Every structure is written in C-alpha cells, then in structure tokens.
Amino acid sequence: MISIEDIGRYIPPETIDNLSKLSVHQVSGTFITDKIGFLTLARKPPAQSASDLCVLAYKDLESRNPDLSRDQVDAVLVCTQNGDYQLPHTSAVVHSKLSLPSSCATLDISLGCSGYVYSIIMARNFMEANGLKTGLVFTSDPYSQIIDPTDKNTDLLFGDAATVTLLSERGSLRIGRGVFCTVGSKYQYLIKRDNEKLVMNGKGIFDFAMKYVPPLIARCLEENGISHHSIDLYIFHQASKYMLHYLGQRMGLDQQLTPFEAETYGNTVSSSIPLVLQKYLSVSRHETIILCGFGVGLSAAAVLLNRYKEKEHARCQ
Amino acid sequence: MHVVSNDEVFEIIKATGVNLDWDKIKPDVSLIDQGADSLDMITMLFGLQEKFNFEIPEDSIAKGDWLTIQKMVNQLNERLSARKQ
Numbered sequence: 359m360i361s362i363e364d365i366g367r368y369i370p371p372e373t374i375d376n377l378s379k380l381s382v383h384q385v386s387g388t389f390i391t392d393k394i395g396f397l398t399l400a401r402k403p404p405a406q407s408a409s410d411l412c413v414l415a416y417k418d419l420e421s422r423n424p425d426l427s428r429d430q431v432d433a434v435l436v437c438t439q440n441g442d443y444q445l446p447h448t449s450a451v452v453h454s455k456l457s458l459p460s461s462c463a464t465l466d467i468s469l470g471c472s473g474y475v476y477s478i479i480m481a482r483n484f485m486e487a488n489g490l491k492t493g494l495v496f497t498s499d500p501y502s503q504i505i506d507p508t509d510k511n512t513d514l515l516f517g518d519a520a521t522v523t524l525l526s527e528r529g530s531l532r533i534g535r536g537v538f539c540t541v542g543s544k545y546q547y548l549i550k551r552d553n554e555k556l557v558m559n560g561k562g563i564f565d566f567a568m569k570y571v572p573p574l575i576a577r578c579l580e581e582n583g584i585s586h587h588s589i590d591l592y593i594f595h596q597a598s599k600y601m602l603h604y605l606g607q608r609m610g611l612d613q614q615l616t617p618f619e620a621e622t623y624g625n626t627v628s629s630s631i632p633l634v635l636q637k638y639l640s641v642s643r644h645e646t647i648i649l650c651g652f653g654v655g656l657s658a659a660a661v662l663l664n665r666y667k668e669k670e671h672a673r674c675q
Numbered sequence: 676m677h678v679v680s681n682d683e684v685f686e687i688i689k690a691t692g693v694n695l696d697w698d699k700i701k702p703d704v705s706l707i708d709q710g711a712d713s714l715d716m717i718t719m720l721f722g723l724q725e726k727f728n729f730e731i732p733e734d735s736i737a738k739g740d741w742l743t744i745q746k747m748v749n750q751l752n753e754r755l756s757a758r759k760q
Binding site for chain 2: 385386389393559560561562564565568569600604607
C-alpha cells in the first residue's frame with residue numbers, strides 16, 4: 359500500500375518581522391505574540407517561483423534519502439494556487455527542473471489550506487489504481503506574491519514555504535479514509551481576483567472553521583472506526599495561534615495534542631500541515647495522527663494517519 | 676416572545692472565553708475601547724451567532740451595529756422580532 363515515507367521541506371531564510379508592523383497595522387505586540395502567533399514570516403525572493411521552491415524542498419528530501427533516484431519517480435502532484443504560469447501546470451515545470459522520466463505522471467491540484475490532505479489522498483489513490491510506486495506530493499503556494507502590505511487582515515499571516523512528501527510502499531504512515539467539506543457559497547471570503555491582491559474576510563474564515571471543523575473531525579473518526587481517545591496528535595492547518603487554541607478548546611483537546619509550530623515562518627497555506635508532520639514523522643509514540651486543513655474555498659478536509667507496526671509493514675510490501 | 680437582555684448577552688459573550696475585565700465592562704461603551712481586539716470581537720460575535728442560530732450580516736458589522744453590549748441587544752431583539760413575524 360502506498361504510504362508516507364518521508365517529507366522534504368524548504369523555508370526561505372529571509373523573513374519579515376511582524377513586530378516591526380505594529381504601528382502600520384495599529385496592533386499591539388501581544389496581539390502578534392499571543393493571538394496571531396507568527397513573530398516572523400518567511401519570504402522568498404521575488405524572482406523565485408513556486409516550482410523553484412519545490413525543487414529546493416526536493417533537494418532536502420534527496421539529501422536524507424540517498425537511495426531515492428529521480429528515475430524511479432512515476433508521479434508528481436503539485437498543490438498550489440500560485441503556480442509558475444496560468445498554463446502549463448506547475449508540476450510539468452517541476453518535472454523539467456528535476457529531469458524526471460517521461461513515464462512520470464504530473465498534475466496540479468488547485469487547493470489552499472485543505473490542499474495537503476486532499477493531495478496525499480488523491481496521490482495515494484491515483485498511484486494504487488495505476489500501479490505506480492514512487493510519488494512526490496509537493497505543496498508550494500507563495501502568497502507573498504499576492505499580499506497587499508497595507509491590508510492588516512492578510513499582511514500579518516502568510517509565509518512562503520514548500521514541502522514534498524515521498525509516497526511509496528516503504529512508507530511508515532498509512533493514509534486512512536479522508537472526509538471533506540465545502541461551503542462554496544462563501545467562496546468570496548478568501549479570494550484573489552485578476553489584477554488584484556488577496557482579500558480575506560477574517561470573521562468568515564473563523565466562523566467556518568469553528569462551525570465545520572469539529573463535526574468534520576468527528577466524521578473522520580467515525581469513518582476510520584476510531585475513537586478520539588486513540589488519537590495521539592491532531593495536526594491542524596496553522597491558520598494562527600488563536601484559531602488553533604480556540605478550535606482545540608472547542609473540541610476539548612489538550613493543547614499538547616494540537617501543536618502550533620509556525621511562529622517563525624507563518625501560515626504557509628498547503629505547506630502548513632506537512633511542515634509540522636515532518637517533525638513528528640519519526641516520533642514512534644505518535645501512532646495515530648489526524649490531519650485537518652481548512653480555508654480557501656471554503657474547503658476543509660481531514661484524514662487519519664496510522665503508523666505501521668514493523669511486522670505489519672513487512673507483510674504489506 | 677423572548678426578549679434578549681443586557682445580562683444575557685453579557686453572559687453569552689463572557690462564556691466565549693474572551694479575556695476582558697468583565698467586572699468593569701460597560702454596556703454602552705465600545706468593547707474595543709474596553710480592551711477587545713479584532714479576534715475577540717470575532718469570537719464574541721460567533722458566540723452570539725451560535726446561541727441564536729443566525730449569521731450576522733457583514734454590512735451590519737461594518738456599520739458598527741455590534742460594538743457595544745447595548746447595540747448587540749438591540750440588534751438581536753430586532754432580528755428575533757423579525758423572525759417571529
């Protein structure tokens with residue numbers, strides 16, 4: 359079965375200090391540190407594109423996986439809404455930059471904060487249905503390109519980053535059943551129109567998350583036949599410190615179960631979940647993990663990950 | 676018909692967990708002037724929406740209709756009255 363083997367990451371070294379924007383946006387330091395939670399936001403150089411960030415994430419993956427050969431890769435999926443071009447798909451550009459084989463499938467998924475959950479499920483299903491063995495799921499959505507620096511609603515939140523998840527039959531984390539939610543009637547709550555900058559209705563996004571995420575998690579547990587007592591970790595999209603705190607409180611979850619790790623780089627959209635997951639990938643005590651992304655669309659998705667036991671894993675290969 | 680009171684709204688928004696000096700909150704002063712930030716306001720409005728099962732229109736928020744407890748009470752009673760009809 360196709361499962362998660364490893365995750366590569368790239369966070370640009372250059373950052374913007376949110377605490378330097380207090381007077382611009384008329385907010386207090388404690389609003390940044392205690393509520394927003396992002397002290398600095400990662401920023402790519404303007405000349406770097408989404409595909410460039412993907413390549414850098416791949417190089418991180420490659421550095422830890424010397425046996426991974428580019429010739430083996432038979433599927434590339436890029437989750438982005440800020441790709442290199444309107445067409446072709448950014449995964450084709452990544453394919454070119456990594457010199458991948460012509461037998462490799464490439465496709466993009468146009469999703470934001472729920473995108474990683476959708477992407478690993480789609481990639482797993484696509485690979486298993488077609489006998490593919492080695493897949494790369496990239497997330498790379500550089501919002502710095504579309505943010506208005508005078509807009510308090512967005513300027514304090516978003517950072518640039520990219521990740522790549524290696525899917526193979528050697529993976530240690532099995533991808534369970536996913537559950538999905540769309541409230542399309544509120545698509546305007548987070549929107550970027552042609553020739554305009556990103557606009558976000560913060561209250562609308564908050565309301566959506568608080569109303570729809572708890573029942574989505576309940577549905578995820580039910581679909582996967584597991585109780586909340588058995589969940590070792592919930593990795594939520596790192597929307598903001600406050601959002602995670604309030605969501606966890608609403609669901610009666612211990613703060614330790616809902617890590618907030620994005621203080622130094624920001625809300626990286628579809629990269630936000632895999633950046634946290636990478637940290638816990640090798641932590642064996644976390645056997646069952648729920649991933650949940652929510653945001654632009656408005657869209658939300660959740661999935662259960664189960665760590666393979668050694669004997670079980672050998673049997674599956 | 677249920678008529679919402681200042682006390683009821685006070686208890687609902689306090690129960691959201693927003694950290695204000697609740698002992699000193701005045702019903703006719705903007706909650707922002709009494710220490711609430713934008714996320715606090717969003718949270719309190721969400722609490723009211725959930726309690727009364729409705730969605731606060733954006734333009735009503737933009738007009739400042741929900742900045743004080745008294746204004747919240749007025750808006751809620753207006754909506755409840757309209758719902759009854």
